[in-house]
Amino acid sequence: MYLYDNFDQTITQQRIGEFRDQVQRRLKGELTEEQFRPLRLMNGLYLQLHAYMLRVAVPYGTLSVVQLHKLADIATKYDRGYAHFTTRQNIQYNWIKLEQMPDLLAELGSVEMHGNQTSGNCIRNVTADQFSGVAGDEIDDPRVASEVIRQWSTFHPEFAWLPRKFKIAVTGAAHDRAAIQFHDIGLQIVRNEASEVGYRVFVGGGMGRTPVIATEVRAFLPKDELLSYLEAILRVYNRYGRRDNMYKARIKILVRELGAEEFIRQVEEEWQASDRALVNLPPAEEDRVRKFFADPPYEKIAVPVAAFEDARKNDKAFARWVATNVHTHKVPGYGAVTISLKPPGGIPGDATDKQMHAVADLAEKYSFSEVRVTHVQNLVLPYVKLADLHAVWQALGKIGFADANIGLVSDIIACPGLDYCALANARSIPIAQQISERFADLDRQHDIGPLQIKISGCINACGHHHAGHIGILGVDKAGVEFYQITLGGAADENAAIGTLIGAGFSGDDILGAVEKVIDTYLELRQSGETFIDAYRRVGAAPFKEKLYGRR
Amino acid sequence: MAVVDRNGPIADSWKRLADDAPVPQGGSVIVSLARLKSDDNALFAAAKNVGVEFAGDVNLEEVLAYLPRLSLIVARLTTMRDGRPFSIGRLLRERHGYKGDLRAAGPFIPDQVLFLLRVGFTTFEVDEGFSIDALKRAVAAFTAWYQRSATPATPTVIELRHPGNK
Ligand code: SF4
Numbered sequence: 040m041y042l043y044d045n046f047d048q049t050i051t052q053q054r055i056g057e058f059r060d061q062v063q064r065r066l067k068g069e070l071t072e073e074q075f076r077p078l079r080l081m082n083g084l085y086l087q088l089h090a091y092m093l094r095v096a097v098p099y100g101t102l103s104v105v106q107l108h109k110l111a112d113i114a115t116k117y118d119r120g121y122a123h124f125t126t127r128q129n130i131q132y133n134w135i136k137l138e139q140m141p142d143l144l145a146e147l148g149s150v151e152m153h154g155n156q157t158s159g160n161c162i163r164n165v166t167a168d169q170f171s172g173v174a175g176d177e178i179d180d181p182r183v184a185s186e187v188i189r190q191w192s193t194f195h196p197e198f199a200w201l202p203r204k205f206k207i208a209v210t211g212a213a214h215d216r217a218a219i220q221f222h223d224i225g226l227q228i229v230r231n232e233a234s235e236v237g238y239r240v241f242v243g244g245g246m247g248r249t250p251v252i253a254t255e256v257r258a259f260l261p262k263d264e265l266l267s268y269l270e271a272i273l274r275v276y277n278r279y280g281r282r283d284n285m286y287k288a289r290i291k292i293l294v295r296e297l298g299a300e301e302f303i304r305q306v307e308e309e310w311q312a313s314d315r316a317l318v319n320l321p322p323a324e325e326d327r328v329r330k331f332f333a334d335p336p337y338e339k340i341a342v343p344v345a346a347f348e349d350a351r352k353n354d355k356a357f358a359r360w361v362a363t364n365v366h367t368h369k370v371p372g373y374g375a376v377t378i379s380l381k382p383p384g385g386i387p388g389d390a391t392d393k394q395m396h397a398v399a400d401l402a403e404k405y406s407f408s409e410v411r412v413t414h415v416q417n418l419v420l421p422y423v424k425l426a427d428l429h430a431v432w433q434a435l436g437k438i439g440f441a442d443a444n445i446g447l448v449s450d451i452i453a454c455p456g457l458d459y460c461a462l463a464n465a466r467s468i469p470i471a472q473q474i475s476e477r478f479a480d481l482d483r484q485h486d487i488g489p490l491q492i493k494i495s496g497c498i499n500a501c502g503h504h505h506a507g508h509i510g511i512l513g514v515d516k517a518g519v520e521f522y523q524i525t526l527g528g529a530a531d532e533n534a535a536i537g538t539l540i541g542a543g544f545s546g547d548d549i550l551g552a553v554e555k556v557i558d559t560y561l562e563l564r565q566s567g568e569t570f571i572d573a574y575r576r577v578g579a580a581p582f583k584e585k586l587y588g589r590r
Numbered sequence: 591m592a593v594v595d596r597n598g599p600i601a602d603s604w605k606r607l608a609d610d611a612p613v614p615q616g617g618s619v620i621v622s623l624a625r626l627k628s629d630d631n632a633l634f635a636a637a638k639n640v641g642v643e644f645a646g647d648v649n650l651e652e653v654l655a656y657l658p659r660l661s662l663i664v665a666r667l668t669t670m671r672d673g674r675p676f677s678i679g680r681l682l683r684e685r686h687g688y689k690g691d692l693r694a695a696g697p698f699i700p701d702q703v704l705f706l707l708r709v710g711f712t713t714f715e716v717d718e719g720f721s722i723d724a725l726k727r728a729v730a731a732f733t734a735w736y737q738r739s740a741t742p743a744t745p746t747v748i749e750l751r752h753p754g755n756k
Pocket residue numbers: 454455456457460461462463464467495496497498499500501502
């Protein structure tokens with residue numbers, strides 16, 4: 040993975056010094072809260088319902104063992120012994136004191152981490168496919184572009200005060216595991232007819248109260264032109280994006296108001312007029328960055344691996360876990376393990392300090408000391424030998440992280456909701472907990488098959504409910520928490536926005552309603568048909584009828 | 591009101607001229623873009639120095655013809671979070687070759703001055719509460735960056751990593 044050089048380290052240290060000064064001035068009253076707020080946000084610090092929340096950047100979801108141990112230590116020392124992995128591959132602490140922030144940031148800085156630009160109206164932490172570098176279907180490793188974007192977007196002087204937040208995601212494969220079409224900019228690494236590598240560029244996707252699937256603005260952008268093209272997009276947005284209404288300030292609204300064609304024309308015009316060579320990355324720098332993502336020293340392993348095949352045959356529970364939680368690896372004899380942070384009744388994405396230390400130890404022993412965070416709020420050990428899988432699975436079982444539910448009904452995304460979030464209409468976490476408990480039986484989950492449930496506590500859609508096969512949205516109905524159901528959303532290359540199917544359900548009834556939706560699917564599915572495929576075939580009508588009766 | 595540069599307060603003799611005020615002989619006047627457009631000959635003939643002021647919604651095309659004769663451009667941030675002047679700074683410096691004084695006005699804070707400098711601003715119109723101490727610390731807060739500045743004084747990190755590579 041990427042390691043800081045002196046320059047990266049200097050910039051990180053200087054940022055800590057700057058923020059230490061700003062906190063002092065705030066505490067002395069030299070900065071008003073209104074002035075301080077955007078500064079603290081750009082350092083990752085939010086004011087939540089009960090306390091400050093710190094969001095720490097995990098650039099494109101990649102963590103070293105040293106970093107994960109440090110994150111665990113911080114949970115012990117500054118929080119209540121746990122932390123929360125987010126849908127943007129970051130990690131959050133929920134109980135932070137402002138006075139402690141500078142020291143906390145210094146600790147993070149000692150392991151090349153920070154909270155920079157994890158909030159605020161700036162370019163946020165870039166996200167990528169969690170299987171970067173190990174997926175067999177990859178055209179090029181998205182971590183290279185992601186690291187280049189990380190550096191370019193860090194303290195970019197022109198784009199620190201955008202109309203609204205700005206999120207970029209990169210995928211290197213045709214199968215989209217990074218939800219790029221729901222980002223402000225989505226980059227898909229592709230090859231053109233001449234077999235050159237470049238980017239298919241999407242702009243203006245997003246969740247929130249106006250969910251939009253991104254528009255393709257360029258079918259092929261030559262690889263070396265990435266940064267100048269990003270600047271052109273950002274400059275058009277920075278100049279012309281709406282600043283009068285925060286709900287209309289995302290780039291998706293600018294694309295909609297200008298029309299895709301006019302937006303593209305403006306970006307291309309800006310790009311052509313700019314001095315691209317000044318902005319584009321010199322090839323020598325790309326080569327330097329790329330070297331950090333070279334393959335780890337894999338062993339040559341003959342397949343099939345007998346020990347692994349035997350274990351799979353003899354241990355049904357292990358076989359089931361392999362089926363859902365182990366992703367095919369580009370190197371024979373290896374697998375990429377997804378660690379489920381979704382135990383029945385648990386809080387999606389939460390991990391205790393002990394669990395984080397244990398995962399770090401496993402990564403050190405079995406996965407070249409590297410861990411990934413997924414946008415579905417799970418963790419990944421990217422390089423595990425098939426022969427070691429059984430031992431890894433058993434070790435994960437000891438810390439409650441061995442649930443064989445990746446991609447299944449209990450692998451739920453949920454936003455913090457009313458338990459933490461000041462903007463919430465309703466609680467999300469307890470709904471996720473109820474669903475994962477109701478469907479705890481793994482036979483039942485595996486029978487239901489691939490199904491993504493996503494829950495948001497309000498229309499801001501941090502839980503990505505629009506993109507859930509089943510989406511649940513918390514609303515406020517005369518002071519009471521209610522939940523609406525959407526069906527048919529998807530976050531992959533067949534991105535879709537779910538359809539609201541009818542009136543909401545009370546907190547007592549939502550679980551039963553979700554179960555009815557799933558039962559309806561089970562009744563009407565054809566052989567081998569997943570939930571989303573069945574929904575696409577039959578539409579919402581049968582589900583509505585089951586939930587609301589015939590009209 | 592005071593005017594500062596990166597080092598602190600500086601002397602300033604610019605005067606704002608209301609759109610309906612007569613053009614004074616000599617002196618340095620700041621006018622609106624509308625006044626500049628309607629009255630440019632008289633202004634450049636009478637005043638010693640002419641500056642123009644606008645906000646982030648400006649159509650830069652309308653300014654370009656006057657650039658060689660302008661000695662001051664004031665770009666106003668309407669709020670602290672108004673990022674448009676940051677793009678305008680780079681455009682004026684990098685694309686349109688503006689060499690005169692580029693001044694930021696509005697409710698920005700010292701912590702924002704370093705980025706304003708990096709996108710090409712040179713002076714800053716500030717109110718009395720603006721802390722010069724904080725300004726001095728803020729502009730020195732960083733010594734390295736990944737992106738080229740509009741008026742490059744120091745090389746970027748990328749350039750420093752590859753000294754031979756131009
Ligand atoms: S969706 Fe709403 S409730 Fe949930 S985290 Fe976002 S703002 Fe808070």
